[in-house]
Each structure stands twice: as structure tokens, then as C-alpha cells.
Amino acid sequence: MSFELTPTKLVYGGDALGHHAGRTVLVPRVLPGERAEVEEVRTAKGVTHARPLRILQASPQRVDPPCPYFGRCGGCHYQHLEPELQSAGKQQILRETLRRLGGIDWKGDIPLHSGPPWNYRNQAQFKVALYPGGRVELGFFEAQSHRVYPVDACLIVSPRLNAVLEELRRPEWVAGLEGLREIDVVADDRDEEVMITLQVEGGATVAEHVAQNLLERIPGAVSVALESGGAGAGRSLDSGQDARATAGRTRVLGKPALDYTVGGIRYRVSPGSFFQVSRYLTPALVESVTGDQRGVFALDLYAGVGLFSLPLARSFQRVVAAEANPIAVSDLEANAKAHGLSNLFAAGETTYDFLRRFAQAEPDLAVMDPPRAGVDAGSLKLLAALRPRRMHYLSCSPPTLARDLKALAAHGYYLESLELFDLFPQTYHIEALAKLTRREQTNGK
Numbered sequence: 460m461s462f463e464l465t466p467t468k469l470v471y472g473g474d475a476l477g478h479h480a481g482r483t484v485l486v487p488r489v490l491p492g493e494r495a496e497v498e499e500v501r502t503a504k505g506v507t508h509a510r511p512l513r514i515l516q517a518s519p520q521r522v523d524p525p526c527p528y529f530g531r532c533g534g535c536h537y538q539h540l541e542p543e544l545q546s547a548g549k550q551q552i553l554r555e556t557l558r559r560l561g562g563i564d565w566k567g568d569i570p571l572h573s574g575p576p577w578n579y580r581n582q583a584q585f586k587v588a589l590y591p592g593g594r595v596e597l598g599f600f601e602a603q604s605h606r607v608y609p610v611d612a613c614l615i616v617s618p619r620l621n622a623v624l625e626e627l628r629r630p631e632w633v634a635g636l637e638g639l640r641e642i643d644v645v646a647d648d649r650d651e652e653v654m655i656t657l658q659v660e661g662g663a664t665v666a667e668h669v670a671q672n673l674l675e676r677i678p679g680a681v682s683v684a685l686e687s688g689g690a691g692a693g694r695s696l697d698s699g700q701d702a703r704a705t706a707g708r709t710r711v712l713g714k715p716a717l718d719y720t721v722g723g724i725r726y727r728v729s730p731g732s733f734f735q736v737s738r739y740l741t742p743a744l745v746e747s748v749t750g751d752q753r754g755v756f757a758l759d760l761y762a763g764v765g766l767f768s769l770p771l772a773r774s775f776q777r778v779v780a781a782e783a784n785p786i787a788v789s790d791l792e793a794n795a796k797a798h799g800l801s802n803l804f805a806a807g808e809t810t811y812d813f814l815r816r817f818a819q820a821e822p823d824l825a826v827m828d829p830p831r832a833g834v835d836a837g838s839l840k841l842l843a844a845l846r847p848r849r850m851h852y853l854s855c856s857p858p859t860l861a862r863d864l865k866a867l868a869a870h871g872y873y874l875e876s877l878e879l880f881d882l883f884p885q886t887y888h889i890e891a892l893a894k895l896t897r898r899e900q901t902n903g904k
Contacts, residue, residue, distance in 0.1 A: 460498065460499050461496055461497065461498045461499075461512055462479055462480075462496070462497065462499075463479075463494060463495070463496055463497075463515065464477045464479055464484055464486060464489070464494075464495055464496075464497045464509065465477055465492065465493065465494050465495070466484075466486065466489055466490070466491050466492075466493065466495075467491055467492075468491050468551070469490075469491060469548045469551075469552060470485070470552065471552050471556055471857055471858065471887060471889070472485075472887055473487055473536030473537070473886070473887035474486060474487050474508075475487075475489045475490060475491055479507070482502075482505070482506075482507050483505065483506045483507065484497070484506075484507045484508075484509055485506060485507070485508050485509070486508075486509040486510065486511055487510070487511070487536065487602070488511050488530060488536075488539055489511050489514070490517075490518040490520055490521055490539065490540060491518070492518050493514055493515075493516060493517055493518045493521070494514070494515040494516035495511050495512075495513070495514050495515060496511070496512045496513050496515055497509040497510060497511050497512060498510055498512050520540060520541065520544055521539055521540070522538075522539060522540065522541055523539075524538035524539050525538065525614060526538055526613075526614050528608065528610050530602075531601055531602070531608050532598070532599050532601065532602070532608045532610060533599060533600045533601050533602035533603070533604070533608070534599050534613065534615065534885075534886065535615065535885040535886055536885070536886050536887045537884075537885050537886065537887065538885050542573070542576035542881075542884050542885075543573075545881070545884060545885070546571050546573050546879070546881045546884075549879060549881060549887075549889050550569050550571065550879055552857065552889065553569060553857050553877070553879055553889055553891055554569070556857040556858055556860075556861050557857070557860070557861045557864065557877075559861070560858055560861035560862060560865075561860075561861030561862060561864050561865040561868075562865055563861065563864055563865065563868070563874060565874065565877055567876065567877065569877050569878065569879050570878045570879070571878075571879050571881065572740055572743050572744070572747070572878065572879070572880045572881065573740075573881040573884070574737070574739030574740045574881075574884075575739055576884035576885065577614050577615060577884075577885075578614065578615065578616065578617050578618055578621075579615060579617070579737055579738060579739050579740075579882075579883075579884065580615050580616040580617060580620070580736050580737070580738070580883075581617055581620070581645060581646045581647070581648070581650065581719075581736055581737070581738040582620075582643070582644070582645045582646070582734070582736040583613065583616045583620050583624075583643075583644055584599075584641050584642070584643050584644075585597045585598065585599070585624060585627070585641065585642045585643075585644065586598055586599055586600060586607045586640070586641055587607070587636055587639045587640055587641060587642065587660075588606075588607035588609075589637060593633065593637070594633070595632075595633045595636045595637060596609040597609065597610070597624060597627055597628055597636075597642070598610040599613075610624075611624075611625070611628065612624060612625065614885075615883075615884070615885055615886075617646050617650045617738060618650060619646045619650040619651065619653060619678065619679055620644050620646055620653070622678045622679070623644050623653055623655070623677055623678060623679070623680070624644075626676065626677055626678060627642065627677070635665070635666075635669035635672065635673075638659060638660050638665055639657055639658060639659060639660060639665065640658050640659070640660040641658040642655065642656070642657055642658070643655070643656040643658065643730075644656075645717055645728065645734070646679070646738070647717055647718060647719050647720075648719050648720045648721065648738060650738065651679055652679050652680075652681045652717060652718075653677065653678070653679040653680045653681065653682075653717075654680075654681065654682040654683075654684070654714075654716070654717040654728070654730060655673060655677065655680055655682065655683045655684070656683075656684040656686055656730045656731070657670065657673075657683065657684065657685050657686065658686055658687075659685060659686065659687035665685055667685070667710070667712065670683040670684075670685055670710075670712050671683075671712055674712050674713045680713070681713050681714045681717070682711060682712070682713040682714040682715065682716065682717060682730070683711070683712045683713055684709050684710065684711045684712075684730035684731075685709065685710045685711075685712075686708070686709045686730065686731070687708050709730060709731065711730060715729060716728055716729040716730075716790065717729075719734060721741050721742050721745055721766065722742050722745050722746065722770065724769050724770060724794075724798065725794075725797070725798075726764050726765065726766065726769070726790070726794050727764065727790045727793050727794055727797070728764055728790060729764075729786050729787075729789070729790050730786075731784070731786040731787075732763065732764050732784065732786050732787040732790050733763050733764075733784070733787060734763065734764060734766065735766065735882070736882070737880075737882040737883070740880055740881075740882050741766075743880070744853075744880055744882070744890070744892075745766060745767065745770060747878060747880075747892055748767050748826060748828075748851050748853060748892060749767050749770040749771050749774070749826075750770075752771065752774055752775070752823075752824055753774050753775070753823075754774075754775050754776075754823030754824060754848075755775065755776045755777065755823055756775060756776065756777045756778075756779075756819065756822045756823055757771045757775040757777075757778045757779075757822060757823060757824040757825070757826065758778075758779055758780075758781070758822050758824070758825040758826065758845075758847065759771060759778060759779070759780040759781070759826045760780075760781050760810045760813075760814075760825065760826065760827045760828075760829070760834075760838075760842075761781070761782065761810060761827060761828045761829045761830070762780035762781060762782040762787075762791060762805070762828075763782060763784075763787050763791070763828070764787050764790040764791050764794060765780060765790070765791040765794045765795060765803070765805075766828075767826050767828065768780040768791060768795070768803055768805075769794055769795065769798060769800060769803065771803075771824070771826070772795065772800040772802055772803040773800070775802070775823065775824070776802060777802050777804075778800075778802060778803045778804070779803075779804045779806060779817075780803065780804070780805050780806065781806040781808060781809075781810055781813040781814075782805065782806070782807065783807070783808060783809045783810070785807060788805050788807040791805045792805050810827075810829075810834065810835075810838045811835060811837050811838045811841070814838055814841035814842055814845070815837075815841055817845070819845070820845050820846055821845065821846050821847065821848060822845060822847045822848070823847070823848050823849065824847060824848065824849045824850070824851065825842060825845075825847040825849070825850045825851070826850075826851045826853070827850065827851070827852045827853065828853040829854070829859075830855070831855055831856040831859065832856075832859060833854065833856060833859030833860065833862060833863050834852075834859075834863050836866060839863060839866050839867060839870070840866075840870070843867065843870035843871070843872070846897060847897070848896070848897055849894065849895065849896055849897075850867070850872060850893075850894070850895040850896075851892065851893075851894050851895075852864070852867075852892070852893045852894075852895065853890065853891075853892050854890070854891050854892075854893065855888065855889070855890050856889075857889055857891060860891055860893065864893060864895075867895060871897060871898045871899065872895040872896065872897060872898060873895060873896050873897070873898045874893060874894075874895055875894045875895060875896045876893075876894045877891060877892070877893055877894075878891065878892040879891055879892075880892065
């Protein structure tokens with residue numbers, strides 16, 4: 460059943476929100492103020508989800524999407540809106556989400572950090588689909604599905620990664636790609652060297668000679684890993700999920716890891732380790748989280764390979780970094796050693812397990828960069844009991860950030876500043892940095 464809808468605002472998740480016949484309606488690829496004919500897809504929890512059939516009256520803010528796959532591929536949501544207006548919309552969504560879910564009515568500025576809106580991703584996960592007759596396709600999941608939509612190139616991944624995709628789509632690779640569910644590709648900061656991880660499907664096996672051929676023929680490839688029984692790392696193009704890897708059975712040909720330099724610090728990043736995927740904004744992100752910070756002791760929770768731990772160790776006498784992924788912990792330790800940072804200690808355990816055994820009170824700073832699920836209530840309570848003087852919370856999910864800031868406010872912490880990093884233009888994803896101070900300090904006590 461179709462009906463006319465004029466949405467009033469964009470909401471987190473990539474949809475526009477409107478109302479029809481007393482119901483809340485969510486629809487993708489329609490802008491606030493536009494008149495659109497839409498069709499109901501489903502209704503759940505009192506909310507109708509619809510799809511657009513045609514735009515009856517377009518907004519002056521609408522632009523033509525440059526990507527031919529937009530609307531089918533699930534990776535992008537906002538290509539019909541200018542990047543500057545996307546960022547402004549994300550600022551409004553962040554404010555509203557904090558107010559609605561966290562009871563935090565932030566009146567201050569939200570400084571915006573943005574970069575080039577295209578070819579910005581240094582990491583991608585190419586999904587593999589096997590069709591009857593042996594045809595293999597590479598692409599991304601369609602919106603709201605697990606069907607693979609084939610693509611020749613992606614406008615938001617780096618030129619080097621598009622060159623890899625172009626090569627992998629050649630017919631001679633078809634036999635070698637059978638038995639794979641996903642191909643993870645990561646480029647270095649110069650967009651020159653590439654690390655490839657082949658995610659093997661179920662009990663299938665991929666011959667090492669295929670990996671060796673990839674290593675020899677893929678442009679820029681320096682490392683090829685065969686992984687089975689585990690999960691890959693990174694935020695996927697189609698869902699935005701933060702998939703911190705679980706260790707599986709991995710064989711690596713070529714270099715054991717990729718080198719990635721940020722702010723003059725070189726990081727080792729192994730297959731299965733999480734690393735930020737914005738090749739333009741990662742330096743600014745690190746500077747905002749760690750810059751101008753000095754003190755005796757700092758904590759880095761959900762530390763990964765040490766993106767924040769290493770610069771912190773250059774300005775604090777002692778840094779302890781907690782990370783549950785054993786692959787990332789190994790990288791973190793190697794990175795600290797390579798830079799002579801003997802004052803940086805890695806704790807290979809979950810944030811909760813680390814905090815429930817940790818006893819040193821009143822760190823000068825606690826940094827948190829959790830996955831999309833945020834920080835669990837138990838960990839927040841344990842962290843607050845340590846009474847850090849300051850907290851820097853980097854979040855990829857406004858709803859869980861709102862929830863966690865509300866909990867921290869109850870534990871006596873005050874939101875001092877809020878920044879937005881538009882790491883993922885053309886998508887609904889929002890990266891926000893919240894800086895908090897213990898409330899008693901704001902009162903001069």
C-alpha cells in the first residue's frame with residue numbers, strides 16, 4: 460500500500476522520519492521537507508518502515524548520487540545530500556540523541572572534523588557470493604539484507620583498494636575465490652601497501668598457492684592471510700559494526716603485518732587487529748584524543764594496537780592499556796617496544812576483568828574507544844570507582860554514548876566538550892568524542 464509522506468527530519472540509522480495516519484514512518488533516501496510517494500514494507504513496535512517509490516517534490520538540498528549502486532548497495536545512505544549538509548545533519552542527530560536517550564541537553568558547540576568525502580576508507584570487506592554454475596561475484600550486502608550486491612568499484616574506498624577489487628574480479632580468480640565468504644583488504648597510510656585476509660567459509664580450504672598468487676599479482680599486496688574459525692576485524696561498509704576479531708586459525712604469507720603511520724608513530728597492524736579506517740581523519744582523531752594531555756598515569760581501555768596508548772606514553776609517566784583481542788595485544792606490545800616506550804604496559808583481558816582487579820585510584824586520564832555496544836554498566840561502575848580526573852570517550856554509536864554519559868553523570872562526571880568526526884561521509888555513521896571531568900573539580904574542590 461502506497462501513501463504520500465513528507466518527512467520532518469533525519470534520524471540515526473540513515474532514514475528520514477515522518478508521520479502518516481497517526482503512525483511514525485521511517486523511509487530511506489528521502490530528505491526532510493520533500494513530498495514522496497512511499498510504500499509500506501513492514502511495521503514493528505508501532506513504527507512503519509517504508510521504501511520510496513518516487514519523489515513528488517524534491518528538496519533544493521537534493522543532489523544526484525554519483526554512485527550507480529546507491530540505493531541497492533547497503534554501504535551508503537546519504538549520497539543524495541551534499542557532504543556539508545550531511546555533517547550538519549549528524550550534529551543535529553547527535554544533540555537530539557543525547558537529549559532524548561541520555562537526558563543531556565548539550566548547548567555548547569560541537570566542533571566538526573571533516574575530510575574529503577570520497578575515497579577515504581583504507582579498509583574494506585568484499586563479500587563473496589557463489590552462484591549456480593560456478594559464477595563468483597564480489598561486492599557488499601544490499602541494504603537490510605545479506606544478499607551480496609556485485610560492484611565494480613566503490614567511491615568511498617581508496618584508489619589502491621579499488622585496484623585490488625578490479626583485479627579480484629578478473630575471471631581467472633573465480634576458482635580460487637570459491638570457499639570464501641569475505642575478503643578483507645587494508646591499505647597503509649600512503650595507500651601503497653595492502654594486507655589481504657581471506658575469510659574461509661565453514662570447513663572449506665583454500666590452497667596456499669592461491670594466496671601466493673594473490674601476493675604476487677595483486678597491486679601493492681605485501682601480506683595475505685588465510686583465516687578460518689574466527690571473525691575479521693574492522694567496521695564493515697554495510698553495517699558499521701565494530702567487529703573486534705576473535706582469534707581463529709590463521710596462516711600468513713608475506714609480511715606478517717602491515718605498517719601504518721599516524722602522527723609520526725608507526726604501528727604494526729596484524730590480520731585480525733582493529734584499526735581506524737579513515738585515512739584522512741585518523742591523525743586529527745589521535746590529536747584530539749591525546750593532544751595537550753600530560754600527567755603521571757593514564758588508562759587506555761579497548762586499546763587495540765595502541766593507536767592512543769603510544770602517544771599517551773610519550774606524555775604520561777605510566778600508561779596501562781587494556782585489550783581483549785590477543786592479536787591486537789601482541790601488536791600493542793610490539794609497537795611499544797619498537798618505540799622504546801617501556802612505560803606502556805599491556806593488559807590482555809576484557810575491560811571489565813581488568814577493572815575489577817585494578818586498584819590504582821585517580822588516574823589523570825582514562826581513554827575509552829569501545830565497539831558499537833558501548834561500555835557495559837559493570838565496567839562503568841568499576842571505572843568510576845577509580846575516580847579518574849578526566850575521561851575521553853570516543854564513541855561510534857550516539858545511542859550507547861547517550862546511555863553511558865547518563866550513567867557517568869550519575870557517578871559524578873560532567874560533560875566538558877563534545878566533538879564530531881565525520882569519519883564516514885555518505886553514511887549515517889557518527890564518531891563522537893566526549894571529554895568529561897569529575898564534577899567536584901569543576902566546582903574548584
